[in-house]
Amino acid sequence: MISLNNLVVEFGAGAGAVRAVDGVSLEVASGEVYGLVGESGCGKSTVLRVLAGLNASYRGEVRLGGQALPQKRDKTFHKQVQMVFQDPYGSLHPRQSVNTQLMEPILIHQLDNAHTRITGALESVGLSQDFRFRYPHELSGGQRQRIAIARVLVLEPEVLLLDEPTSALDVSVQAEVLNLLADLREARGLTYLLVSHDLGVVAHMCERLAVMERGRIVEEMSRDRLVQADVQHPYTKRLLEASDALGEGRAVVEAGR
Amino acid sequence: MQEKLLEVEDLTVSFGRGKFRVVDGVSFTLGREKLGIVGESGSGKSMTGKAVLRLLPGGATLEAKRLQHQEVDLLTADERQMRDIRGRRISMILQDPKYSLNPVVRVGEQIAEACRLHQHVSGQEAAERAVEMLAAVQIREPKRVFDLYPHEISGGMGQRVMIAMMLVTEPSILIADEPTSALDVTVRYEILQLLDGLVSRSNLGVVFISHDLNLVRRFCDRVIIMYAGRIVEALAADRLEDAEHPYTRGLLAAVPRIHAPRRRLQVLTRDPLWMEAPGVRAP
Numbered sequence: 001m002i003s004l005n006n007l008v009v010e011f012g013a014g015a016g017a018v019r020a021v022d023g024v025s026l027e028v029a030s031g032e033v034y035g036l037v038g039e040s041g042c043g044k045s046t047v048l049r050v051l052a053g054l055n056a057s058y059r060g061e062v063r064l065g066g067q068a069l070p071q072k073r074d075k076t077f078h079k080q081v082q083m084v085f086q087d088p089y090g091s092l093h094p095r096q097s098v099n100t101q102l103m104e105p106i107l108i109h110q111l112d113n114a115h116t117r118i119t120g121a122l123e124s125v126g127l128s129q130d131f132r133f134r135y136p137h138e139l140s141g142g143q144r145q146r147i148a149i150a151r152v153l154v155l156e157p158e159v160l161l162l163d164e165p166t167s168a169l170d171v172s173v174q175a176e177v178l179n180l181l182a183d184l185r186e187a188r189g190l191t192y193l194l195v196s197h198d199l200g201v202v203a204h205m206c207e208r209l210a211v212m213e214r215g216r217i218v219e220e221m222s223r224d225r226l227v228q229a230d231v232q233h234p235y236t237k238r239l240l241e242a243s244d245a246l247g248e249g250r251a252v253v254e255a256g257r
Numbered sequence: 258m259q260e261k262l263l264e265v266e267d268l269t270v271s272f273g274r275g276k277f278r279v280v281d282g283v284s285f286t287l288g289r290e291k292l293g294i295v296g297e298s299g300s301g302k303s304m305t306g307k308a309v310l311r312l313l314p315g316g317a318t319l320e321a322k323r324l325q326h327q328e329v330d331l332l333t334a335d336e337r338q339m340r341d342i343r344g345r346r347i348s349m350i351l352q353d354p355k356y357s358l359n360p361v362v363r364v365g366e367q368i369a370e371a372c373r374l375h376q377h378v379s380g381q382e383a384a385e386r387a388v389e390m391l392a393a394v395q396i397r398e399p400k401r402v403f404d405l406y407p408h409e410i411s412g413g414m415g416q417r418v419m420i421a422m423m424l425v426t427e428p429s430i431l432i433a434d435e436p437t438s439a440l441d442v443t444v445r446y447e448i449l450q451l452l453d454g455l456v457s458r459s460n461l462g463v464v465f466i467s468h469d470l471n472l473v474r475r476f477c478d479r480v481i482i483m484y485a486g487r488i489v490e491a492l493a494a495d496r497l498e499d500a501e502h503p504y505t506r507g508l509l510a511a512v513p514r515i516h517a518p519r520r521r522l523q524v525l526t527r528d529p530l531w532m533e534a535p536g537v538r539a540p
Binding site: 039170176178197204223229239241 | 297298412441442443444445446449468469470471472475507508511512513514515516517518519521522523524525
């Protein structure tokens with residue numbers, strides 16, 4: 001569904017240029033959930049922004065459904081591929097009602113049946129129709145993220161790019177949103193590319209994942225290998241060790257304490 | 258019975274003349290130990306930490322039966338006494354070093370300033386102690402880092418500087434409010450190990466405020482779980498598995514696990530009764 005071939009993104013020019021993404025290649029199959037893991041500054045979000053068309057200055061090839069995409073994406077692309085951002089406090093317009101914000105993609109893409117689309121989208125994220133006429137400040141963090149997801153679903157896209165979709169949320173709310181994303185994927189056969197710094201979230205959601213460090217993919221693996229801690233690259237090992245030491249830990253770690 | 262560094266009894270923080278109680282009858286004591294306070298956003302955990310230092314936002318009312326730090330009654334202490342306590346006897350580390358360091362002052366100066374103000378030593382001696390402290394928080398070239406500005410250092414290094422600044426005055430209590438939440442997981446691990454080492458060496462009492470139950474159980478000796486301004490459960494960190502309150506159990510179950518994935522994450526069903534039940538007194 002998605003394929004990246006030798007993607008390079010540089011910020012700045014000349015000697016001071018920073019290579020944020022340094023030759024990233026990956027393939028995401030249709031209907032798959034693929035995770036991109038790494039720490040701040042590793043380039044994971046930049047990869048996602050290039051894919052979404054938010055950063056047009058890159059080198060390398062981006063393909064969607066087998067077709068190479070132009071640097072400047074067209075409307076049909078944006079109908080197929082949509083992005084959900086980390087912070088629902090920042091991604092929703094504070095002065096517009098939910099209805100207005102759900103209307104916007106419909107107007108941009110000149111779609112019909114606005115009413116059915118909006119009610120349908122709210123229903124699929126588990127919110128009642130009352131929410132249409134509320135403003136973001138009247139919603140909790142979890143509800144805001146549901147609205148952000150509903151806004152994306154209005155267009156009935158095939159691919160969702162998820163940039164840390166739950167890291168601004170409390171764990172109990174995170175569980176609700178992750179379950180919702182899993183249900184939506186099952187019901188609609190969506191493809192997800194999920195960026196996260198949380199190995200727990202990635203192990204829960206993704207079938208395959210890539211670990212990024214300093215703009216490169218250092219290791220690609222299946223979920224099973226992560227679950228069994230069968231990782232090769234020293235950086236992945238370090239990441240997993242730190243996550244285990246601070247998280248639920250493995251039996252081995254437990255015994256060591 | 259070990260020495261009590263801090264005794265909090267029936268602490269209440271409210272807004273709008275007692276109408277909205279964000280902290281509602283919280284009682285606990287702190288010895289020379291690491292006490293974790295865990296809760297989700299809005300549970301009142303940060304307010305509890307700030308109330309101890311009487312650093313509440315305007316409009317907040319603080320009430321308590323007792324708020325005692327050794328011989329000082331924090332409820333009746335005047336502003337001058339409080340200034341002497343804040344930073345010297347009770348220090349606080351906040352979440353994001355980007356906001357808690359002064360952006361236009363060299364980091365070494367900031368540590369030296371804490372030392373000069375509270376310990377009345379000469380400028381030169383304060384600077385020397387600052388360099389020692391930078392070395393103690395495992396910064397490799399303390400002399401070079403001394404002269405850097407906050408924007409020139411990474412988040413992890415910023416938090417090391419904060420820790421250095423808070424410990425240079427040799428306080429007896431450290432309140433750490435989400436000290437590692439803004440950091441990457443590998444850096445977080447390093448900082449916690451560092452903090453753990455420093456804390457056990459200087460034998461002080463730590464209040465560790467966090468939303469991350471798993472992290473707190475690894476770091477602390479005891480854990481208090483807060484919900485809607487109350488303590489719903491208090492137990493030893495290594496006995497968290499035996500937690501009885503449905504909220505604590507729900508929180509533990511909601512966390513996605515790396516090595517034990519489940520098909521669905523358990524979702525917390527909040528019982529309105531939790532907000533009415535009287536809070537637990539933590540020993």
